[in-house]
Amino acid sequence: MSAITHHTPDSLIAAYASGNLSQPYSVVVAAHISLCLECRASYEAHQTVGGTFLETSETELVSEGLKAGLLDLLDEPFEAQKTYQRSGAYPGPVMEALKGKPPRWKRLGMGTRQSILSSGPDGSVRLLYIPPGQAVPDHSHNGLELTLVLQGSFHDETGRFEVGDIEIADQSLEHTPIAGMGAPCICLAATDTPLRFASLIPRLLQPILRI
Amino acid sequence: MLTAYLDTTQIDGRAVLARPNGYSSVTQTNKISDQTAFIIAVRDNRDRAAFAQLFDHFAPRLKGFMMRSGVGSGQAEEIVQEVMLTVWRKAEQFDPNRAQVSTWIYQIARNRKIDVIRKENRPVPEELAEDPANEPDAGQILAVEQEASQLRQALSRLKPDQREMIERAYMGDLSHQQISAQTGVPLGTIKSRIRLGLERLRHELKELR
Secondary structure, eight states, rough: OOOSSSSSOHHHHHHHHHSSSOOOHHHHHHHHHHOHHHHHHHHHHHHHHHHHHHHHSOOOOOTHHHHHHHHHHHHHHOOOOOOOOOOOOOOOOHHTTTTOOOOOOEEEEEEOOOOEEEEETTTEEEEEEEEETBBOOOEEEEEEEEEEEEEEHHHHHHHHEEOOOOEEEEETTOOOEEEEESEEEEEEEEEESOEEESSHHHHHHHHHTTO | OOOOOOOOOEEEEEEEEGGGGTOOOOOSSSOOOOHHHHHHHHHHOHHHHHHHHHHHHHHHHHHHHHHHHTOOHHHHHHHHHHHHHHHHHHTOOOOOTTHHHHHHHHHOOOOOOOHSSSOOOOOOOOOOOOOTTOOHHHHHHHHHHHHHHHHHHHHHOOHHHHHHHHHHHHHHHHOHHHHHHHHHHHHHHHHHHHHHHHHHHHHHHHOOO
């Protein structure tokens, strides 16, 4: 794997570490941290801030029986929570969003496909599959869009993104990502609002394709 | 009272932890905190007395943490119990060379809070592969503790309103918009502290790979 050159900004890592990032973005940030030691270090440093506040902030008296009740539970048998491992191009958090199954791709035309992992009032997170040299339909978006490359590469007006790189696009960026040659590009993308397409036909299709 | 001191010995230039001596009271200048000693005793010896000590320390803090998000005392205690049970069951995942016990428990509590209170399943990064040879290293543990204490001091030197804002971000439930609008300034103030932590963590994480 080539070295990661596009990292998650500190403000997003802080929001994620403190539990303040919405679910769709959290999937992308958790996936990026799974691939990027530098951002993992930053994440752990932010959690240290959280731990410091846990140590110093206000306490609440607990009921008398709570400790005894807990100590009685220590020997209870339990099932370890299922954890999802990386599979191929997909890091653990993506496998978790896929519930351990391969993505179910839907065609978007021109060989491009998507697989929606979750979509709701907080935004959506999806996998995109873009054949080599192919452009993702020209689009802009209302809020923040996070795109993490899982396979292949893409480039747009702002630079080149390879496996592990994350692109942070705000609403001012009207970009046209084009997949690099070589392996098809697979990206994990999260938005907090549905994407607005710049050209008319995709815009009409937007509610149908949920892109 | 459990009081754990560490004997440090230089082997190959590195301070190593002499663990069988966990309960000795040898006078040493290098002393890890009680909390760290307790969690190591839980992790390595399934030590119930040490776990009870951790409970006494953290349960009231965890309950306060949960109640800040608006849950009642009863539900807060249920979550505290689940968090502490996770501490017991997952203790082998705790790596004192990388994190303070408060950091590790914060992470468990925050995840649980999001799962229960926000009714979302929090996405978490993959765990790093465990290095079986990764023994607690007294020098490293002390470095982690020293950095955390410097961080605590840096936070306490903030202006009260800044401190309050960061505390609310990490402990309470500020909206994402409030975070974006507010964290820029105060986080900048403590950034140098975090950066120090980063250097150490980067080094440590590279060794784990």
